[in-house]
Amino acid sequence: MVMSIGAVILAAGEGKRLKLDAPKPLAPCLDKKLVDFPLREIQKFFSRNKLQGFRTAVVGHQRELVTAYIANRYADVKFAIQAQQLGTADALRSYFNSSAETHKFDFTLVICADTPVVSELELTEMLKLLVEEKCDAVAATFFEANPSGYGRIIRGKTGFHIVEEKDASDDQRKINEVNSGLYLLKTAYVLEHLKNVDSNNKSGEFYLTDIFKDDLNVKALTFPVGDIFLGVNNLEQLERVEKILRLKKIKELRDHGVRFIDSTHTYIDDEVEVGAGTIIYPNTFLSGKTKIGKNVLIEMGSQIKDSFIADNAQVLTYSILDGARLHIGAQVGPLARLRPGADIGEGAKIGNFVEIKKSVLGKGAKVSHLSYVGDAFIGEETNIGCGFITCNYDGANKNVTKIGKNCFIGSDSQTVAPVEIGDNCFVASSTTITKDMPDGAFAISRTPQVTKEGMAHRFIKKKQ
Template structure:
């Protein structure tokens, strides 16, 4: 028997006034990713035949974020959840199969839950299946009322519930599976005869039940994952929940987090076994950290490759490649497009930008390396600056293998420091230095005996 086709409709048209924000509701980030993006990514493993996002306010911005991952339909007038689903009618009406309807502001529902809901719905042969959960405090939620055979009898909104029904703690989460054709046929009969004058999706459940069609309910064991984000308080709660979920996954995979409550790891990060992450660390984007590395305390890594055994302390690195057994920090700043070779050292208060540093090279403290190609086994002394910018254009500095740059040197680009050469401390280098040469570019020292006393006496007068 062929597997039924599967579709998804994501409801993402609400303005989200309780967020009190100019940013469109479903674009508010959770762990660095828009909440609607979490929904899409958790639905992707379902191998859907079609995914449709219903957008309204800020539709252009939503389209920018979801790209080609989902088709998008505009709901010009927000007339309720039933009306929102009806916007997908042209794309889905005549299709056989199962359609899941989810809210774009529920970023915590996992692919495992979606899969279980689909499977249960199809196994039951139901026309509709409600995703339910046991709520610790069901106040405000619609209650799922079951009959003696444990079948769904009706959904009662909190304001309409009787005293006995208010005692029920199984709630409607707002996520459903439907027989696709039955869904769009029933939507034609949904009325807006209510206080809000809107078309509500749960009315489809009543319509199907009035026709003696089977309506089932699948209860997830985790109430928290079904939470919708309606304000900043809920947003913070979702952030905390997802952070805990991600951190626990890494710890179970062999990563040591000294203080998980104060460690932030975004969903796309890949971390190998025996990595140690100290408190206060933030690891974002598509970062990859190899085995045995140590991050933190208080380091921020964003879109970086971090090699095996690397150590990064109290530092910031973004869009860069950090090799095996490098030592970064404390208080270093690795800016975009930097490449730090194996066993290299970037010490305290060093900034590296759009530069490569070869294997075993050192920039130990208080230096700026920008727009530079530095070879292997190079020592760059304290206070060295690559002078790369003339106010209009950027220029390259090249330091070849085994060179030694003395402290407080200025390398005025474009310039090349040859292999094995020495630059004397305090030099301002404006011309190329040949290999194995010693370059001294500083004023001759002159000592004027007794001059300091004359200056002090003048100040007293």
């Protein structure tokens, strides 16, 4: 029998302490927003456990922004509005009031939008306990050496209850098993008990924690590491969760054969893929949907975003790649920049102080020094000399340069696009190409040299 779950993401918070010009769910985290992480992990949780259901974000503060962001990226996510932030139980009531469908699921998952480290694994453990023990509700807990600010777990003979910090006695505050804010509940159970939750507490809020009772069939599942459940309320916590996520990613890659020279100064976002045998030097940033093959060399200071790098390629020191493709054995850098649309062929070489934009370089092509190539096609084994420029912009439109196979383009040359150079052509140094060249052609356009013997003294200035 297929189980069904309604997953609720609590995304109504303002996040004043973050001091950002955005609602808390849209606070940046790695190359995403905080809310992206629970949305993604819930979907993975559904897939792993073959669950049916849907995700609902409960929105409140600046809900138009939050709704627009989520809707543009997750077409299947539904929304419920919490008009006033009156506590977690009030948020869940808003969810159940949003649609009659929410009452029909076997289970209800409640997760905070500001807990980006929680993964499908923790959710799966909670589901396993709920099903195997036939519980009505499970709360994730952990032990915290300094539990200030957390709700305390008070265990009874059968179940447990949770006392919030403000309402706890001095003895209860000494307890260091704390509430994570992550819950998996039988829907029938939560509907039955939610209606009885009141705001008779020091905060005047409706606490979802009040549905847990000592004499009820509820379980506290204790996890060994509290960092999993770290919520983001300020910039220090945001930095901390980003570090945790990066270290988690680095461990995953290392376990699969990626070598790090200094992982403490390496920054990799969680969707990046890296193949075994690749070596990554410190102060590198790998972000977005970057995919790196096997036995690749990524040297110090490189920044790679949304790029594909095939096996045995090399990205040398302080090179920047954004939306680029490197084929097998290609080499880039040092100090090169590949902009979106740069496609570097097998064994091709891009050298120092070279910028490539929206251009395709064939197998074995070389642009080794101080050049700009934009909106161009360069054929196999063509060699581009130092100081080459494709003049691709006429003030209104970008135009294309095409250079064929096995060409030699001399230093300090330019092509004024649109223009096409055939295969096996030779362009002399300091030449400006404004007209098409057929296969096998030679072109030279520089002014003839004039030498005046004995005239140098007229131009050389002596220091006074």
